[in-house]
Amino acid sequence: MSDIRVALIGNPNTGKTSLFNRLTxxxxxxxxxxxxxxxxxxxxxxxxxxxxAEIIDLPGTYSLNASSMDEDVAVKVLSDKNNDNYPDLVVVVVDIENLKRNLFIFTQIKDLGLPTILAINMADQMTLKGIDIDIPKLESLLETKIALVSSKQNKGLSYLKKLIASYKTVSTKPCFIEQETVLSKFAKDEKKKHHLETVRRYQFLKKTLEKTYTQDPQNAKDIRTFLDRILIHRIYGYLIFFGILFMVFQALFSWSEIPMDFIDSTFATLSELTRTxxxxxxxxxxxxxxxxxxIGGVVIFIPQIAFLFLFTSFLEESGYMSRVVFLMDRIMKRFGLSGKSIVPLISGTACAIPAIMAARNIESWKERLITILVTPFTTCSARLPVYAIIISLIIPAEATFLSFNVQGLVLMALYLLGFFTAIIAAAILDKVLKIASKSYFVVEMPNYKLPLFKNVAYNVIEKTKAFxxxxxxxxxxxxxxxxxxxxxxxxxxxQNATEHIQNNHPNYSDEKQQTEIASYKLEHSYIGVMGKFIEPVIKPLGYDWKIGVAVITSFAAREVFIGTLATIYSVGNEQESTIKERMRNEVFSDTKKPVYSFATGVSILLFYAFAMQCMSTIAIVKRETNGWKWPLIQMFVMSGLAYITALIAYQTLS
Amino acid sequence: MMWIQNILTIIVVAGALWFLYTKFIRKSKNNKNCGNDGCGC
Known part of the structure; x- marks a missing residue:
C-alpha cells in the first residue's frame, strides 16, 4: 500500500515514460x-x-480539452475526486527545449486546484544548448515547485522525490485563472471562448518565459537541425526510411536463423527423449x-520477434520514428487518413489490438473508422511465424539477389504489401464512406538521443513476453x-488401420508400412474428417486438408497455423525431425508431390497477408465501433480478398 | 500405471478446454478496472 498517489502527465516525447521507468x-x-x-x-x-508513492503514467497529451480519448482519460482522472486514480499530487513533465508548448497543459492542470509540481526533463541539454532558466522566478510565476531532472543521466531524481514527499506544502493556487472573467466578456459562444482561452494561455506563457528563460542561439545550431534536413527531406527522407527497413528485414532473417534452428532441433530432441x-x-x-x-511452435519465434522489437524500439527511442510519422503524413493525407493514422499503422506491426485502440486519439470519426478498418492489413507479429517458416520452405537460404538475401527481401515485400494494401483500402473507404469530418495533425519532434538500453530492453522483454x-x-x-x-x-x-495397410500393401517395408499406418490414422481421425470436409473449398488454393485444418484453427490467432501443423505432423510420427523438415517432407497423398511447393507457399503467404484471421481483433473492432456491422464487413471483405488473391496466385504459378 | 497416464491426460485436456472457453466464449464480468488488469474483456 503506497502513501501518496502521483499522476505523471505531459506532452508526448517529453521523456515522461523514461522518468516513470527511473522512478519505478x-x-x-x-x-x-x-x-x-x-x-x-x-x-x-x-x-x-x-x-x-504509487506513480500513474497518464497518456501523453497536449491539453485537457477532452477532444480525444487520451485527453478525456486525463480529464477524468484529474477532475473527478471519486475516480479510483485521483491523485494527491500531479507531476507535469516538460522538455527543456519545448517549454512554451509543454507548459500549456500545466496551466490547465493548475486550474483544477490540484497540488502540481513541474519536472523539467532533459536538463542535461541545458549547457549544450545554451539554455538558462531563472528557477526561483519561474516557480513564483507558475505558483509551483520545479525540479530540473535528466531521466537519461539519472540526475535530479532525489530532489524530485523530495518535492513529492512534501506534496502537502505545494501550492494549489492556479497561475492563470484570473483570465476567465476577461474571456467571458469577449466571447459568448463556447468555441470562441475556448479559442480565446488558448491564445491567452500562450500569451501568459510567452510573458512568463521572457522573464525566466534564455537561450543562446549560437549554441542551438546543433546536429538535430542537420539531421532533420536529411531525414525528413522529400527524397532522401523516404530513401533513408526504406533503406533502414531493408536492413532491418535482412538482419531479422540472418541473425535469427541460428537460434531458431537451435530451438527447433532442441524441441525435436526433447520430443524424442520423452517418447523413449x-x-x-x-x-x-x-x-x-x-x-x-x-510449446516449440511458440518458442521458435522468440528470436525473430525479439529482434523486430529491438529494431523498432531503437528507432522509437532515438527519436527517428517521429520523423517517419511526419514524413508519412505527406502520403497519408492523399489517402484520406490523418497523420495520426501512421501511429496505429506502425504499431500494427506489433499487434492490431493496441494499434486499433491507439486510433482513439484521432478526433475525426471518419478518419478513425478508416484507420480501424485498414490497420489489420499491416503485418502484425502473429503473421511473422507463418511468413518466416513458409519463406524458408519455398526460398533457399542461400538465394541472393544483387548480393542481398532473397528471404529477407520477400519478408520486406510482404510488410510493404500489408502497408500499401492498408493505404489503398483507406483511399477506397475515403471515397465510399460519406461521413463529413475535419481534423488537424500535430506531431512532436523530439530531440535525437542515444536510446537508453534500459528502455529498449523493457520494451523488447515486454512485447516478447506478451507474445x-x-x-x-x-x-x-x-x-x-x-x-x-x-x-x-x-x-x-x-483401430483397424494396421490391418488395413498390411492387407492392402503386404509388400511394403516395415518403415513404409508404419508411415502409411500413421497417415491412414490421421486421415480417419476427427481432425482428418473435418479437414476432408473443407478440402473442396481450399483445394483450388493448393492446400491439402491438413493445411485446411490449420487455416480453421488459426482463425483464433494467425500464429496458431504453425503450431497446428507441428501437432498434425507430429501425431504418429516417431522419427526425430524438426517442424521445418516435416513440412518439407510432406507430400500430397494422391500425386506424391511436395505440398509446400512454390505456388502453394505464395498462396499461403498471400492468404495470411490479407485474411482477418484473428478473433481478438474482431472483438476489439466491435468494441471500438460499438457494433457488429463494421467488424463483420471487415472480416468478409478481408477473407474474400485473401481467398481470391491466394486462388489467383496458385492457379497462375502452379 | 496406465490409469495415472489417463487421469493426467484428462486433466490437461480439460484444462485446455476450460482455458479456451474462458478466453473466447465466456463473457467476462464488467468491473470498473476492466481493461487495465488483463482481465480478458
Missing amino acids: GLNQKVGNYPGITVDKKTGISKIDQNTS HLPQGIFTNLLAEGIIPG VFEAGKIILAISILLWVLASYGPGNEM
Missing part, C-alpha cells in the same frame, strides 16, 4: 487492453525511508506429440485439443 524501476504494472486509458501504466516508487524415456502410454504421447511440439504468454497459451491449448482430435476418430477405422 521494475515495480511496474502494465494494462494489456486498456479500457479507461489508452495505455495505462502504474508503478511503485520508494520516495524515502518511510514513504512510497517415459513409460509408454497416452500421456507420454500427449507430451511428445501435443505439448512439446506446441509468449498471451499467444503462447492459446497456441498450447489448441495444440492439446488438436492432439486429441488427431489421435481419436469416429468408427473403427483408426
Whole structure:
C-alpha cells in the first residue's frame, strides 16, 4: 500500500515514460487492453525511508480539452475526486527545449486546484544548448515547485522525490485563472471562448518565459537541425526510411536463423527423449506429440520477434520514428487518413489490438473508422511465424539477389504489401464512406538521443513476453485439443488401420508400412474428417486438408497455423525431425508431390497477408465501433480478398 | 500405471478446454478496472 498517489502527465516525447521507468524501476504494472486509458501504466516508487508513492503514467497529451480519448482519460482522472486514480499530487513533465508548448497543459492542470509540481526533463541539454532558466522566478510565476531532472543521466531524481514527499506544502493556487472573467466578456459562444482561452494561455506563457528563460542561439545550431534536413527531406527522407527497413528485414532473417534452428532441433530432441524415456502410454504421447511440439511452435519465434522489437524500439527511442510519422503524413493525407493514422499503422506491426485502440486519439470519426478498418492489413507479429517458416520452405537460404538475401527481401515485400494494401483500402473507404469530418495533425519532434538500453530492453522483454504468454497459451491449448482430435476418430477405422495397410500393401517395408499406418490414422481421425470436409473449398488454393485444418484453427490467432501443423505432423510420427523438415517432407497423398511447393507457399503467404484471421481483433473492432456491422464487413471483405488473391496466385504459378 | 497416464491426460485436456472457453466464449464480468488488469474483456 503506497502513501501518496502521483499522476505523471505531459506532452508526448517529453521523456515522461523514461522518468516513470527511473522512478519505478521494475515495480511496474502494465494494462494489456486498456479500457479507461489508452495505455495505462502504474508503478511503485520508494520516495524515502518511510514513504512510497504509487506513480500513474497518464497518456501523453497536449491539453485537457477532452477532444480525444487520451485527453478525456486525463480529464477524468484529474477532475473527478471519486475516480479510483485521483491523485494527491500531479507531476507535469516538460522538455527543456519545448517549454512554451509543454507548459500549456500545466496551466490547465493548475486550474483544477490540484497540488502540481513541474519536472523539467532533459536538463542535461541545458549547457549544450545554451539554455538558462531563472528557477526561483519561474516557480513564483507558475505558483509551483520545479525540479530540473535528466531521466537519461539519472540526475535530479532525489530532489524530485523530495518535492513529492512534501506534496502537502505545494501550492494549489492556479497561475492563470484570473483570465476567465476577461474571456467571458469577449466571447459568448463556447468555441470562441475556448479559442480565446488558448491564445491567452500562450500569451501568459510567452510573458512568463521572457522573464525566466534564455537561450543562446549560437549554441542551438546543433546536429538535430542537420539531421532533420536529411531525414525528413522529400527524397532522401523516404530513401533513408526504406533503406533502414531493408536492413532491418535482412538482419531479422540472418541473425535469427541460428537460434531458431537451435530451438527447433532442441524441441525435436526433447520430443524424442520423452517418447523413449517415459513409460509408454497416452500421456507420454500427449507430451511428445501435443505439448512439446506446441510449446516449440511458440518458442521458435522468440528470436525473430525479439529482434523486430529491438529494431523498432531503437528507432522509437532515438527519436527517428517521429520523423517517419511526419514524413508519412505527406502520403497519408492523399489517402484520406490523418497523420495520426501512421501511429496505429506502425504499431500494427506489433499487434492490431493496441494499434486499433491507439486510433482513439484521432478526433475525426471518419478518419478513425478508416484507420480501424485498414490497420489489420499491416503485418502484425502473429503473421511473422507463418511468413518466416513458409519463406524458408519455398526460398533457399542461400538465394541472393544483387548480393542481398532473397528471404529477407520477400519478408520486406510482404510488410510493404500489408502497408500499401492498408493505404489503398483507406483511399477506397475515403471515397465510399460519406461521413463529413475535419481534423488537424500535430506531431512532436523530439530531440535525437542515444536510446537508453534500459528502455529498449523493457520494451523488447515486454512485447516478447506478451507474445509468449498471451499467444503462447492459446497456441498450447489448441495444440492439446488438436492432439486429441488427431489421435481419436469416429468408427473403427483408426483401430483397424494396421490391418488395413498390411492387407492392402503386404509388400511394403516395415518403415513404409508404419508411415502409411500413421497417415491412414490421421486421415480417419476427427481432425482428418473435418479437414476432408473443407478440402473442396481450399483445394483450388493448393492446400491439402491438413493445411485446411490449420487455416480453421488459426482463425483464433494467425500464429496458431504453425503450431497446428507441428501437432498434425507430429501425431504418429516417431522419427526425430524438426517442424521445418516435416513440412518439407510432406507430400500430397494422391500425386506424391511436395505440398509446400512454390505456388502453394505464395498462396499461403498471400492468404495470411490479407485474411482477418484473428478473433481478438474482431472483438476489439466491435468494441471500438460499438457494433457488429463494421467488424463483420471487415472480416468478409478481408477473407474474400485473401481467398481470391491466394486462388489467383496458385492457379497462375502452379 | 496406465490409469495415472489417463487421469493426467484428462486433466490437461480439460484444462485446455476450460482455458479456451474462458478466453473466447465466456463473457467476462464488467468491473470498473476492466481493461487495465488483463482481465480478458
